[in-house]
Amino acid sequence: MGENKVLQKKATREAFGDEIVRLGGLNKDIYVVDIDIGKSCKTTEFANKFPKQHVNVGIAEQNGAGLAAGLATTGKIPFVSTYAVFGSMRMAEQIRQEICYPNLNVKIACSHGGLTPANDGASHQAIEDMGVLRTIPNMTVVMGADYHSTRKLVAQAAEKYGPVYLRFTRDTMPFIYDENEEFTIGKAKKLKDGNDIAIIANGDTVYLALEAAKQLENKGVSVKLLDMHTIKPLDREAVVECLDTGKIITVEDHNILNGLGSAVCEVVAEEGRGKVRRIGVQDQFGQSAPYEKLLELNGITIENIVNTANEMLQ
Template identity: 60%
Template sequence: MSGESTRQAFGDVIIDIAAENEKIFVIDCDIGKSMKTVGFSQKYPERHINVGIAEQNAAGVAAGLATLGKIPIVSTYAVFGSMRMLEQIRTSACYAELNVKVFCSHGGLTPANDGPTHQAIEDFGIYRTIPNMTVIMPADYESCKALIKEAINMDGPVYMRFTRDAMPFYYSNGEPFEIGKGKVLKEGTDLTIIANGDMVHEALKAVAILEAENISVELIDMHTIKPIDEALILKTLSKTKKIITVEDHNVINGLGSAVADIVAQSPIGIMRKIGLNDRFGESGPYHDLLKKFKMDFSEIVSVAKELI
């Protein structure tokens, strides 16, 4: 497989962005090597702060920097970025309407071997509940770079989640992305699959199998969970009337729930959610975990066939 982790995309693109934008600061919490921010810290030491193993403080330091018009990026793992520092981000950044970016690696089951302590499966739900927050998970290297640029250009707090493990390359350099606007990767008429992050790749595999069996699938990369692309959901619903959501997250409160919020207001449509079924993960190879927890392409195929 030719691919790269999206945390690497973060580490790479932030150096480019910082060259043009002097407001960028990165705040690390002793995992700079893993977050791929070492390059940034070497090139821009005066704009790099390492607070050590102290995530709550990192969030507050970011809020303080943002009051001066800086664009601080808090860089840590999604488990800590969404839970250890949650209230600090909620009150000192989101309520205070400060331009703080929380960019986190190790989303979902992608830190596969690390086990449940490091697998963030609640973060979408947590952050999409907080007013003023934008929640994003890019699918691959290039889309991650593009969405980071958009997030930096946007005024307001953003939570973005990266993969620990490599994901296949899918998008080309230069592909345009807009926060809050899902991307239709393939048009279809029988049913719609809405996926995000690493699960876009499982969805792509499922689509190939379903298409071979003459099932016409519309596939959407819903990189932004909040604000969710309501217009696109309603549009695809009017066409296919059936939606399957696929996410590397608890099936409660994540992408599926965000889509269900829209479907609930529509006079038509049925949907199914694929994700981690309200349980913790475990250590193991990434694809084995997806298979064990009924989140991989074969599960998508079987749910699709049930729905047709």
């Protein structure tokens, strides 16, 4: 971990933009299918450098998914790039029928995940996307916690055969890792090991969970902390290991229904032991407000993670 870089910030959509340019230079089969928002999704540099590997379909998400499926049948590795709310739900039928059902090698790379669109309002805040897409067979669902982890996970997605949903933030996120840290899709990243309580977070909430864990440790609480960057396939072994504490808190910038919290609860219920408390979007739409305020309205805060842990430990 790059503790000294924790105050440095970059949006994870910037990580996608930088990494897709690197990948495009290495492999001429890497394509970007833009939905006419390349500036926001950080694909304009790719389009300028590799015009023959870039297609802009206009504001037509479903067409973009179908075109990407077609490209995949010819051996190309297309990344469809749009906002998360449209890349998950407007494209959902095409993702199911044309990408996941034939198990084609298409990547759905989406910026503006979770509440990070903030002032854009509820219409642009994707709070259901990972839950919707994790229910579709053959789909892999991933969200990196910071710039460096996201770059590594995008690179892994390009190497991994099959449909992958990659979710990025619009807002800047603190650096947690350094550029030498390695990541594996489907394998949780352990940030802290402890035996009193476990916290499992993903995406933009990992930093909040890390700060909460530090506060708890200062009070003598032993905390296990996982960055569960892959929602599907979930690292079941890592969740089961957390059950040794008997207490798990999940933290996510996503509806608490069918996201990380639900995925963890499924494992815990099947194991038949332990308790889980879910912190995330409280099954309500967002509104136009600053990102931090929206998190606060849903209890996705350092303070609430600490208070929840203390309640569970009593």
